[in-house]
Amino acid sequence: MRMVIAMVQDQEVNALLSALTEKGHTATKLASTGGFLRQGNTTLLIGTEEAKVQEVVDLIKEVCRTKKRLYSPLAGVERTINSYIPSPIEVEVGGATIFVLKVESFEKI
Amino acid sequence: MRMVIAMVQDQEVNALLSALTEKGHTATKLASTGGFLRQGNTTLLIGTEEAKVQEVVDLIKEVCRTKKRLYSPLAGVERTINSYIPSPIEVEVGGATIFVLKVESFEKI
Amino acid sequence: MRMVIAMVQDQEVNALLSALTEKGHTATKLASTGGFLRQGNTTLLIGTEEAKVQEVVDLIKEVCRTKKRLYSPLAGVERTINSYIPSPIEVEVGGATIFVLKVESFEKI
Numbered sequence: 275m276r277m278v279i280a281m282v283q284d285q286e287v288n289a290l291l292s293a294l295t296e297k298g299h300t301a302t303k304l305a306s307t308g309g310f311l312r313q314g315n316t317t318l319l320i321g322t323e324e325a326k327v328q329e330v331v332d333l334i335k336e337v338c339r340t341k342k343r344l345y346s347p348l349a350g351v352e353r354t355i356n357s358y359i360p361s362p363i364e365v366e367v368g369g370a371t372i373f374v375l376k377v378e379s380f381e382k383i
Numbered sequence: 384m385r386m387v388i389a390m391v392q393d394q395e396v397n398a399l400l401s402a403l404t405e406k407g408h409t410a411t412k413l414a415s416t417g418g419f420l421r422q423g424n425t426t427l428l429i430g431t432e433e434a435k436v437q438e439v440v441d442l443i444k445e446v447c448r449t450k451k452r453l454y455s456p457l458a459g460v461e462r463t464i465n466s467y468i469p470s471p472i473e474v475e476v477g478g479a480t481i482f483v484l485k486v487e488s489f490e491k492i
Numbered sequence: 493m494r495m496v497i498a499m500v501q502d503q504e505v506n507a508l509l510s511a512l513t514e515k516g517h518t519a520t521k522l523a524s525t526g527g528f529l530r531q532g533n534t535t536l537l538i539g540t541e542e543a544k545v546q547e548v549v550d551l552i553k554e555v556c557r558t559k560k561r562l563y564s565p566l567a568g569v570e571r572t573i574n575s576y577i578p579s580p581i582e583v584e585v586g587g588a589t590i591f592v593l594k595v596e597s598f599e600k601i
C-alpha cells in the first residue's frame with residue numbers, strides 16, 4: 275500500500291476526482307493553502323496498491339498541467355498613492371506536486 | 384514512532400477524540416471531503432509510539448462502525464421536470480479507513 | 493526526499509512561512525484542530541530534500557516556542573448559576589510538534 279499526497283490547483287480538482295473514482299480509486303480531499311502565494315489550493319490523499327501508483331500519477335498528469343501565473347508580491351497590502359508598486363512577477367505554478375509514501379499497514383473498518 | 388492517518392465519519396469524531404485523549408493519545412483533526420460522495424468527513428493524524436499503534440487502531444474500531452448509506456448520484460445537480468432521476472444506490476460507508484506510516488524522526492519543541 | 497509534518501500554533505504560522513520561503517523552502521498549510529483542547533491550530537506539510545531537513549527543523553525551532561496556556565475544561569459548556577466551575581488547568585502547549593517521514597518518490601508536473 276502507498277499513500278499518494280498531491281497538491282493540485284482548485285480548478286482541476288473536480289475533473290481529477292471524477293477521473294480517479296471512475297478508475298475505482300478512492301481519494302480524500304483537504305482544503306489547503308500555498309505557503310508562498312498564500313492562495314487556496316487542494317491537497318489530495320490517495321491510498322492505493324503499489325501496483326496502481328503509476329496509474330494514479332498518470333491520471334494526475336493528464337488532468338493537471340503547468341501554467342504561468344502573474345503574481346503581485348504586495349497584493350492586498352495597503353498602498354499610498356506614492357508608494358512603489360513592484361511589477362508583477364511571473365511564477366510558474368505547477369499543475370501538481372506529488373509525493374508517494376510507503377504505508378506500513380492499512381485497514382478498513 | 385508511527386503516524387496513523389484515519390478517515391472517519393464526522394458524527395463519530397467527538398466520541399473518538401475523547402476515547403483517544405482519555406488513554407493519553409494526542410491527535411490532530413483535519414476537515415476533509417470524500418472523493419466519491421463529495422461529502423464532508425474527518426481525517427485524523429495521530430502520532431504514536433509503535434507499541435501503542437494497536438491500541439489506537441482498536442479504539443477506532445470500537446468507536447467507528449460500518450454502515451450502509453443511500454446515495455443519490457445526481458444529488459445537488461439542477462434537474463428539469465422531465466429529466467431522468469436515477470434511483471439512489473446503496474453505498475457501504477466504512478466506519479473508518481486507517482493507514483499507518485513509519486516516522487523517521489519526531490521532535491516536540 | 494522527506495515529508496515534514498509540523499503542527500504549529502496559528503499565531504506563528506505567518507512568520508514561519510516567511511522564514512521557510514525566504515530560504516527557498518516550499519510548504520502547504522492545512523487548517524487543523526487540536527484533539528485535546530479542540531482549538532484551531534495549523535498543520536504544515538513541507539516536502540524537502542533529506543539534506544535540508546535539519547535546516548527546516550531549525551527554522552521551526554527558531555520561530556515557534558513552548559508556552560503555558562490556561563485551559564478551562566468546561567469552556568463553552570452551558571452552565572447554570574450553581575454548577576461547579578472547575579478552576580482552569582495549566583497546559584503547556586508546545587511551540588511545534590514535528591514528524592519527518594520518508595518519501596519514496598516525488599514528482600512535479
Ligand SMILES: Nc1ncnc2c1ncn2[C@@H]1O[C@@H]2COP(=O)(O)O[C@H]3[C@@H](O)[C@H](n4cnc5c(N)ncnc54)O[C@@H]3COP(=O)(O)O[C@H]2[C@H]1O
Nearest residue numbers: 281308309310311367368371513516517518519520538539
Ligand atoms: N520559496 C519559494 N521561492 C520562490 N518561488 C516559490 C517558493 N515556493 C514556491 N514557489 C513558487 O510559487 C508557486 C506557488 O507556491 P505555493 O507555496 O503558494 O503553493 C505550492 C504548495 O502549496 C505546494 N507545494 C509545492 N511543492 C511543495 C513542497 N515541496 N512541499 C509542500 N508543498 C509543496 O504546491 C503548490 C504549487 O507549487 P509549485 O511548485 O507548482 O509552484 C510554486 C513555485 O513555483
Ligand SMILES: Nc1ncnc2c1ncn2[C@@H]1O[C@@H]2COP(=O)(O)O[C@H]3[C@@H](O)[C@H](n4cnc5c(N)ncnc54)O[C@@H]3COP(=O)(O)O[C@H]2[C@H]1O
Nearest residue numbers: 295298300301302320321390417418419420475476477480
Ligand atoms: N484508499 C483511500 N484513500 C484515500 N481516502 C480513502 C480511501 N478509502 C477511503 N477513503 C476515505 O474514507 C471515506 C469512506 O470510505 P469508504 O471506503 O468507507 O466508503 C466509500 C466506498 O464504499 C465508496 N467508494 C469510494 N470510491 C469509490 C469508487 N471509485 N467507486 C465506487 N465506490 C466508491 O463510497 C464510499 C465513500 O467514499 P468517499 O470517497 O466519499 O469517502 C471516503 C474517503 O474520504
Ligand SMILES: Nc1ncnc2c1ncn2[C@@H]1O[C@@H]2COP(=O)(O)O[C@H]3[C@@H](O)[C@H](n4cnc5c(N)ncnc54)O[C@@H]3COP(=O)(O)O[C@H]2[C@H]1O
Nearest residue numbers: 404407408409410411429430499526527528529585586589
Ligand atoms: N502525537 C501527536 N499526534 C498528532 N497531533 C499531535 C501530536 N502531538 C501534538 N499534536 C498536535 O499539536 C498540538 C499541540 O500539542 P502539544 O503537545 O504542544 O500540547 C498538547 C499537550 O500538552 C496537551 N495534551 C494533548 N493530548 C493530551 C492528553 N491526551 N492528555 C493530557 N494532555 C494532553 O494539550 C496540548 C494541546 O493538545 P491538542 O491535541 O489540543 O493540540 C495538539 C495537536 O494538534
